[in-house]
Amino acid sequence: MRPAKRVAVLAACGALLITVQVSLAFLPNIELVSLLLVIFTLHLHAYVLAPLAVFIVVEGLLYGFGIWWAHYLYVWPLWVLFILANRNKRSAAFWALAGGAFGLAFGALCALTYLFTGGVHTAMAYFISGIPFDIAHCAGNVITALVLFRPLMRLGDRLFWA
Amino acid sequence: MPHTAKQPSRRFLWAIIILVAVMAAMALIYAATRETPKPYEKTLQIAVVDGNGAQRDFTLRTNAGTLREALQEAGLIAGNDTANGLFVTTVNGVAADEGKQEWWRFTKSGEMLLTGVDATVVADGDNYEITLMSGY
Numbered sequence: 001m002r003p004a005k006r007v008a009v010l011a012a013c014g015a016l017l018i019t020v021q022v023s024l025a026f027l028p029n030i031e032l033v034s035l036l037l038v039i040f041t042l043h044l045h046a047y048v049l050a051p052l053a054v055f056i057v058v059e060g061l062l063y064g065f066g067i068w069w070a071h072y073l074y075v076w077p078l079w080v081l082f083i084l085a086n087r088n089k090r091s092a093a094f095w096a097l098a099g100g101a102f103g104l105a106f107g108a109l110c111a112l113t114y115l116f117t118g119g120v121h122t123a124m125a126y127f128i129s130g131i132p133f134d135i136a137h138c139a140g141n142v143i144t145a146l147v148l149f150r151p152l153m154r155l156g157d158r159l160f161w162a
Numbered sequence: 163m164p165h166t167a168k169q170p171s172r173r174f175l176w177a178i179i180i181l182v183a184v185m186a187a188m189a190l191i192y193a194a195t196r197e198t199p200k201p202y203e204k205t206l207q208i209a210v211v212d213g214n215g216a217q218r219d220f221t222l223r224t225n226a227g228t229l230r231e232a233l234q235e236a237g238l239i240a241g242n243d244t245a246n247g248l249f250v251t252t253v254n255g256v257a258a259d260e261g262k263q264e265w266w267r268f269t270k271s272g273e274m275l276l277t278g279v280d281a282t283v284v285a286d287g288d289n290y291e292i293t294l295m296s297g298y
Contacts, residue, residue, distance in 0.1 A: 028245045064263065064297075097177045104184060122276070129277045131192035135185055 001160070009160065010047060013040050014054030021059065029106075029137035034079060034099050035144050039152045041083040042090070043160040052080055067117065071110040078109065090153070096145035103137030197283040199227020204286035206232055210254045211293040213264065218254060229268075229290065230279035239279070239292075247280035253292050267293045 001009065013036075020032040033055070041048040056076060060069045079102055089095065107130035114123040208220040226232035230248055233239040241250040250266050251258055258264040268275045268282075269291045275282055 026245055093174055097174065097181060100181050101184075104181065104188070118274075126276045128192060128195050129281065131188045135189065138181070138185060 006047065010044070010050040011054070013044070013048070014051035014058070017051055017055040018058050018062075021055070022062070027140075029103070029133045030140035030144075031137075032144060032148075033076075034102055034141050035095070035148060035152065037076070037080055038083050038095050038099070038145070038149070039156045041080055042087055042153070043156045045087065046084065048080055048083075049077075052076055067113060068110070070113050074112075075106065075109045092146055092149040095149050096142045099141035099145045100138045103139075103141040104134050106137050107131065107134040199231075199283050200285075201225050201227055202286075204284060204288075206284055206287075207289045208233070208236075208238065209289070209291045210238070210256075211291065212254075212256050213294045213296065224284075227283060228280060229275075229282040229284050232284055233279065247278040250279060250292075253294070256294065258294060263297050265295050267295045269293070 017033055017036055020036060024031055037048065037052065040051060056069075056072045059072060063069075082098065082102070086094075086098070107127050110130075111123040111127040114126045203223060203225055206222045206224065208222060209217055210220070211217045220236065220238065222232055222236050224232045224235055226235055230239070238254055239248075239250050240252040241248045243249075250268075253266050258266055268279065270282075271289050272291070
């Protein structure tokens with residue numbers, strides 16, 4: 001990909017991450033960001049860190065740089081690192097299960113921040129109170145990957161390699 | 163070869179079983195530790211601190227089970243219903259100005275609440291502070 005096209009593509013990917021997050025924000029923990037990061041990473045490899053950085057910074061600007069934002073600083077990069085480590089995988093079932101596990105672990109990963117700011121009790125309380133949302137996140141990620149992984153990969157092949 | 167062809171599906175089957183088992187374990191932990199609202203009479207102390215630092219104290223006697231029910235019963239809060247529960251925008255008639263990045267912070271005896279007003283189960287003698295904050 002030529003540098004000029006790459007910059008445009010990376011900017012568009014960042015904008016798309018924010019758009020899908022904001023447009024689905026009314027559904028608790030049902031999101032397309034996890035799946036889009038899979039699609040982007042499988043096509044762009046480490047360049048995905050650019051749209052991810054755009055996404056994290058703009059989310060902070062939109063919703064405020066609260067403690068939740070500290071979660072984003074490591075939770076999403078961890079997910080991208082996992083995808084990079086498995087970038088040879090092209091199975092919808094694999095990414096559905098991985099996305100499901102990520103959704104289920106999301107609250108526990110976020111609770112790590114509270115371990116340092118409020119102690120074990122606060123971290124556990126945060127994790128337990130968020131379990132219904134983690135289960136919804138898991139189910140949402142599994143279903144969206146099973147339904148959308150293949151079509152989005154085909155679309156990605158056309159857009160990124162055209 | 164049939165043997166190698168079956169390996170991935172077996173691994174996926176195990177992965178599904180583990181995922182479902184973890185999900186079930188988390189659901190059990192949630193159910194076992196979840197506080198359930200109890201409809202007995204309780205007394206709650208509510209302190210509302212506005213943007214100028216002025217504090218107004220309210221003593222609520224209520225049978226409500228959750229903070230939302232207790233505060234709404236007393237006409238103290240209003241807001242927008244979202245998928246995550248009530249998003250409180252107005253407390254004691256004072257509306258948070260989104261343009262000034264104002265928001266209402268809920269604490270219980272000084273500790274930040276980790277649940278929304280819908281999921282916060284109240285008990286007799288609880289002290290809550292609701293403070294108008296500025297800046298995200």
